[in-house]
Amino acid sequence: MSTIERDILKRTDLEKALRQSELEVTDLRARLAEWEDRYDALPKRDAPFSTVSGREVKPLYTELDHSPADKPIGYPGMYPFTRGPYATMYRTRLWTMRQFAGFATAEETNQRYKYLLEHGQTGLSVAFDFPTLMGYDSDHERSLGEVGVCGVAVSSLADMERLFEDIPLDRVSVSMTINGPAIILFCFYVAAAEKQGVDVSELRGTVQNDILKEYQAQHAWIYPPEPALRLIVDMFEWCSANTPKYNPISISGYHIREAGATAAEELAFTLRNGFEYVERGIARGLDVDSFAPRLSFFFDVHNDFFEEIAKLRAARRIWARGMKEKYGAKNPDSWRLRTHCQTAGVTLTAQQPENNIVRVAYQAMAAALGGTQSLHTNSMDETLALPTEKAVRIALRTQQILAHESGVALTIDPLAGSHYVEALTDELEEDAVGLFEEIDEMGGVVPGIEQGWFQQEIANSAMRQQREVESGDRVTVGVNSFTEGSSDVEIEMLRIDPEVEKRQVASMSDMRAGRDDEVVRVTLAALTEGCRSKENLVPLILDCVRGYCTLYEIRAAMEEVFGSYKEPVFF
Amino acid sequence: MSDERKIRVLVAKPGLDGHDRGAKVIASAFRDAGFEVVYTGLHQTPEMIVNAAIQEDVDVVAMSVLSGAHMTLFPRVKALLDELGADHILLTGGGIIPENDVADLELEGIGRLFGPGTSTSDAIAYVKEWFSTTDDA
Structure with a gap:
């Protein structure tokens, strides 16, 4: 047979196949129309039939809503990773159960960490108090009344040493939620590991270090965007050379969502922020594959079960495509989106708080079905105060039941091929691409922040959701419906004794008295000088930290050059 | 007559807490209800809030506190208002307060x-x- 004859045969086969699939589609449409007639003829409940993000949901999804021919679903661990970042997923290792915790002083939080590790938790996650989050020492006047209240107070290396006393930092992975002063707390952590005699190249864990979403949503900033972004790229550079197993950033949608964004906004803003960091790294002259494999993510898992699963699947696909096709990354690890998830604090209700256990369980299941790498489940009492040990234990048990009893971890990406989930995954990806275009039209992420665009979008979405709840259009059980029993809240609460602040302030003054003032002066001056140059600031900050300079002293030494951020105020 | 002029409200975020979803929602809702609303923005000290309240000649200060520091912040703002002869201003608010x-x-x-x-x-x-x-x- 000649080549031409073979080609003709091939074409005939192809034409036959196409005709066949056209016939199938026609047939599907006909059967769908038949069902639609029946559906239209029957009464429906009076309900919104839209997700909590306002996405209209059709009564039925079919093969016609997603086309595997254009977008093959693929395989886990393979580009574009829709089905999961790893080939074996939970068959090798379950997700890390990582409960965010911190309160009072380093000693008290250290006790809580040991308790959690003894109860089967597999990683630690540090919650800092507001002064620490903002870069103030416990004895600074702005810290009054807030020390140790919403997290643990860490003002110097001495506090960090106490926080991890008897917890081997080469064996336990630690996640730290800190952003504005992230580089300083990271250096406390590295120096505390050195003091334990740990080889810092063995450090595993994550520092949140995502400043862009601070301007957009969470608001714990210090410096203006440009110097803040420089600090982040300094971290990328230093960590890729010195702590290769450590994630120097966790690009976070959580706070964007909690502040009011929709699922699509959370997805788009977070990934666009991620790409912004990549562009900044490349602009510094770093090889994209030298730092991109250590970029990690953090998403919220809200009430809408399927939309949240689809969001995580879409996130992996968008990230992989962008990294490979736009930014030219060649290492598959650079394409692979790895994420932590937390159930949505904003969905917890103060009314009938025990109901929150159920909300958290469904959200946790969505996180597992979405293929998360680690998970925090909220405690039922968190709308009232910091969680008690009992509430935390129930939250952890919720994950253990999910992992070991429910069967969700048996097979990989079990919802793949679901008409609804695949259609939602495609839709969310399209929404995100649309939002990327809007952001690019403004000139990128930083101009969008300076104009208050992100903040306004998020506030508008929050207001829309509030109206839906208040009008009764959207049912919140125990709040606007089924309210019987909502007023008898009898729940034990953890309270922080005001003595904590006094003790912490006293220990600061002991620490200051015991250090070498000359070392403090010299290392801080060198840091300020470094801020004027293009030098990587991590080694200079480490020098300050090892000499027991405090958080605020280091913050201020950089602020002298960098200035501080002024928020655009509006509502 | 009190209903001839608009109620003036200062929505304030004291302390270091950055959770402003509630503050922005209540500010918008007050505006939609016909109040004149001034929002302070984040990270305000009690002194800054009281100064703004007096300068803006408001009837009400509504503080949003989700940081657990309410037992320090509310009494401090109240004391400053009284001290500066502005005790006619209503101090109210919301947040995570047991x-x-x-x-x-x-x-x-x-x-x-x-x-x-x-x-x-x-x-x-x-x-x-x-x-x-x-x-x-």
């Missing part, structure tokens, strides 16, 4: 404090009710 603390703060002359799950219409009704019963100079 019931017992709400009761203690009320004893110190602080107005109603609203918890999670409050309907904005309850807060609006409360402010209107308070305003209608105060003597308006």
